Amino acid sequence: MMDSDRIWTAGLVIIGDEILSGRTQDRNISQIALWLNLQGIRLGEVRVVGDTVPAIVEAVNSLRAHHDYLFTTGGIGPTHDDITVDAIAEALGVPVVVHPRARAMLESYYRSRGGITDARLRMARVPEGAELIENRMSGAPGIRFGNIFIMAGVPNITAMMLDALSGTLEGGRPMLSETVGCWVAESEVADMLGATEKAHPGCQIGSYPFFRDGRVGANFVIRSTDRAALDACRADLAARLSAAGRDPVQGGI
Numbered sequence: 152m153m154d155s156d157r158i159w160t161a162g163l164v165i166i167g168d169e170i171l172s173g174r175t176q177d178r179n180i181s182q183i184a185l186w187l188n189l190q191g192i193r194l195g196e197v198r199v200v201g202d203t204v205p206a207i208v209e210a211v212n213s214l215r216a217h218h219d220y221l222f223t224t225g226g227i228g229p230t231h232d233d234i235t236v237d238a239i240a241e242a243l244g245v246p247v248v249v250h251p252r253a254r255a256m257l258e259s260y261y262r263s264r265g266g267i268t269d270a271r272l273r274m275a276r277v278p279e280g281a282e283l284i285e286n287r288m289s290g291a292p293g294i295r296f297g298n299i300f301i302m303a304g305v306p307n308i309t310a311m312m313l314d315a316l317s318g319t320l321e322g323g324r325p326m327l328s329e330t331v332g333c334w335v336a337e338s339e340v341a342d343m344l345g346a347t348e349k350a351h352p353g354c355q356i357g358s359y360p361f362f363r364d365g366r367v368g369a370n371f372v373i374r375s376t377d378r379a380a381l382d383a384c385r386a387d388l389a390a391r392l393s394a395a396g397r398d399p400v401q402g403g404i
Contacts, residue, residue: 159322160195161187162214166225166235167304168201178306179224186313191322192220202226207238215299220320225304227291229270236294239301240278250277253292260290285315324376329385332404333397334368336360343391344371351384353377363404370403 163183169175177199184194195218200206207226215221226235240247253275258267274291277283284293284300286308293312294301302312333340337360348356353375360369371388375381389399 157323159192159220160218161192161220161222162218163194163197164207164210164214164221164223165197165199165304166202166207166223167199168232170199170225171201179304179309182306182310183222183224183313186317188326190317190320191325192320193326202232202234204234204238204241207235208242211239211242211299220298220300222300222302224302224309227274227294227301227303229268229273233273235301236276236278239296239299243278243296243299245279247276248279249275250281250283253277253283256283256292257290284312287311287315326374326376327378327381328372328374329381330370330372330401330403331385331388331392332368332370332400332402333392334366334404335392335397336367337369340369340392340395340397343395344388347384347388347391350387351375351380353380354384356384356388361404368404372403 163180165177165179167175170177180194180197187194196214198210198214200210211221211223223235223239226233237247249272254272257271257275261267261271277294278296281294281296284295284302286292286303288308288311291303293303293315300316302309337358341358344356344358348354355374357372357374358369359372360367362368373381373384373388375384389401392399
């Protein structure tokens with residue numbers, strides 16, 4: 152069911168000391184934000200926390216109180232420092248249990264890969280009352296507890312879990328975007344951008360300057376949930392740039 156007026160939002164907690172130390176570069180924020188947009192949901196807030204229970208608990212409780220959905224990535228593997236499940240169970244006030252279907256999935260996956268071990272069995276642990284998110288890439292599933300989605304930190308596994316969730320979340324209209332590029336210094340058209348945005352309620356214009364081939368330019372990304380409003384704003388901006396002696400480039404530079 153889609154509500155065309157309500158703006159649905161999600162928070163995201165990226166969990167892992169390796170992210171904070173710089174050893175690993177996060178790639179999940181972008182892919183989750185794009186996926187959420189296709190579901191009609193906006194990513195409203197992101198936090199990056201280390202592998203400590205108090206930090207995870209605080210972030211989870213804070214973000215789930217302010218958003219319709221909460222996603223987490225990282226910390227659900229087989230090693231001792233994979234404590235996300237324990238921390239989220241603590242935040243929810245429920246015990247951790249071994250999910251029978253997750254155990255069966257792992258036993259099947261590892262049957263020809265050395266068998267199940269205590270470490271691998273850790274990946275079947277869930278907050279009591281949770282459901283599973285399918286993961287076709289490896290045996291370890293993701294976890295859903297109401298509006299909380301606990302996913303792997305490895306981006307291609309995260310992508311599989313997102314694919315399994317596609318179309319299952321309630322949301323509003325997705326955000327649409329169009330880009331107009333121009334070889335112009337951002338500062339020279341700042342007032343024009345503001346005036347154009349003000350003339351088109353429901354549209355937002357983001358300016359992204361660049362320096363390329365010895366020239367200064369910018370791409371102007373217009374966003375709206377209304378296709379007609381978006382097209383009108385794009386046409387207006389292009390016309391204003393042309394009137395000022397600039398050459399707009401539809402689709403961006």
